[in-house]
Amino acid sequence: MxxxxxxxxxxxxxxxxxxxxxxxxxxxxxxxxxxxxxxxxxxxxxxxxxxxxxxxxxxxxxxxxxxxxxxxxxxxxxxxxxxxxxxxxAAWAGLIMVLQQIIIIFLQRIFRVSEISVGPFGVIFTKDLSWFSEELKLYNxxxxxxxxxxxxxxxxxxxxxxxxxxxxxxxxxxxxxxxxxxxxxxxxxxxxxxxxxxxxxxxxxxxxxxxxxxxxxxxxxxxxxxxxxxxxxxxxxxxxxxxxxxxxxxxxxxxxxxxxxxxxxxxxxxxxxxxxDGKYLDVDPLDDAEVPMTAEERPAN
Incomplete structure (x- = not known):
């Protein structure tokens, strides 16, 4: 000891x-x-x-x-x-994930595209559609x-x-x-x-x-x-x-x-x-009228 x-x-x-x-x-x-x-x-x-x-x-x-x-x-x-x-x-990754999933579905089911090319500044990035589908795990x-x-x-x-x-x-x-x-x-x-x-x-x-x-x-x-x-x-x-x-x-x-x-x-x-209680706490309300509840006001689970 x-x-x-x-x-x-x-x-x-x-x-x-x-x-x-x-x-x-x-x-x-x-x-x-x-x-x-x-x-x-x-x-x-x-x-x-x-x-x-x-x-x-x-x-x-x-x-x-x-x-x-x-x-x-x-x-x-x-x-x-x-x-x-x-x-x-980081929360914006959720929106990107949803939008990318929608794009993949449209390209795959409607236009029968097998790969996606992205080139915002002249540099072309080309990957198979399955690559972008599995990439959704990263956003999650x-x-x-x-x-x-x-x-x-x-x-x-x-x-x-x-x-x-x-x-x-x-x-x-x-x-x-x-x-x-x-x-x-x-x-x-x-x-x-x-x-x-x-x-x-x-x-x-x-x-x-x-x-x-x-x-x-x-x-x-x-x-x-x-x-x-x-x-x-x-x-x-x-x-x-x-x-x-x-x-x-x-x-x-x-x-x-x-x-x-x-x-x-x-x-x-x-x-x-x-x-x-809640002093200096920066809580995001869902809308302008919502006031975050304190620990005493929240119902017990």
Missing amino acids: LDALIWVFRNIAMAFYNLGYAITHPQSWLDWSDSESLIRFIYYGASVELLFVVMTAFLLLTIVGMWRNSIMWGTVRVLEGFANAVGRV ALVVTLCVSYTFVQRGHVRVDLVYSAVSFRARRVIDMFGALFFMIPATVLIWLYSWFFMWRHLVTPKVSASDKIELLLRKARILKWNVETIGFSPNGFNGYFLFKILLVAFTALVFLQAIAFFFRSYLEWKEGPES
């Missing part, structure tokens, strides 16, 4: 050095023309060092935010604003992965309510804090550890693994090269499935940031009381 505590505190102390070194030596991990720099980026992107840098930053921000609530509210507004901005842009993935935190901010997720509606306002905020801290954050960390290397295994060769040590990866760097996955499920089908792996990583990062924002908001609303 003592060894574990020493290990934790040592890594927290080293987090300041690791962050400072990464900031002052960006060429050691951002110069992707150098294979060793790329391999460091891959390794440290899901490493213990990064975990403790993020955890230490979260702890410091929490402590400072408890002292100065305005700083914590500012963090909430920035993180929720970022989630809203990404979600509002964009909506699911990039709009998840936006939907959370908009209070659009379904809550399976067993005790939530029956307890007091501050008890609800304690439940929210517990859920963010012990469910959302650990789940996103676990998904990140798997999805990060899962993504890179489809972008570079030789394949990298979470169990590889930095010394082994640096030896692999001698023969490292880009090998982006371009294999489709059918001969003429969509072949950009590596984009789904990238979206999985983006999804995890967005949910992690929203978990932090939700924890901070829940703490601040717990501290300030019911009058702070």
Whole structure:
């Protein structure tokens, strides 16, 4: 037990050095023309060092935010604003998906076209109709992965309510804090550890693994090269499935940031009381006459 505590505190102390070194030596991990720099980026992107840098930053921000609530509210507004901005842009993929599906049906069923050529700036992009049909999955993935935190901010997720509606306002905020801290954050960390290397295994060769040590990866760097996955499920089908792996990583990062924002908001609303419910919350009403409901006004599910 003592060894574990020493290990934790040592890594927290080293987090300041690791962050400072990464900031002052960006060429050691951002110069992707150098294979060793790329391999460091891959390794440290899901490493213990990064975990403790993020955890230490979260702890410091929490402590400072408890002292100065305005700083914590500012963090909430920035993180929720970022989630809203990404979600509002990505939501347009749903419209594009519907329009493209309509075009495919017309071209295939009425005009009997076998391929589509697109060339907005003189560069002709020609693919089989089945390629564009399978590409619709990408638009769906964009909506699911990039709009998840936006939907959370908009209070659009379904809550399976067993005790939530029956307890007091501050008890609800304690439940929210517990859920963010012990469910959302650990789940996103676990998904990140798997999805990060899962993504890179489809972008570079030789394949990298979470169990590889930095010394082994640096030896692999001698023969490292880009090998982006371009294999489709059918001969003429969509072949950009590596984009789904990238979206999985983006999804995890967005949910992690929203978990932090939700924890901070829940703490601040717990501290300030019911009058702070929905404070600074940027919710999109469906029409001009609609007023978003607070947690107390929404019916229990």
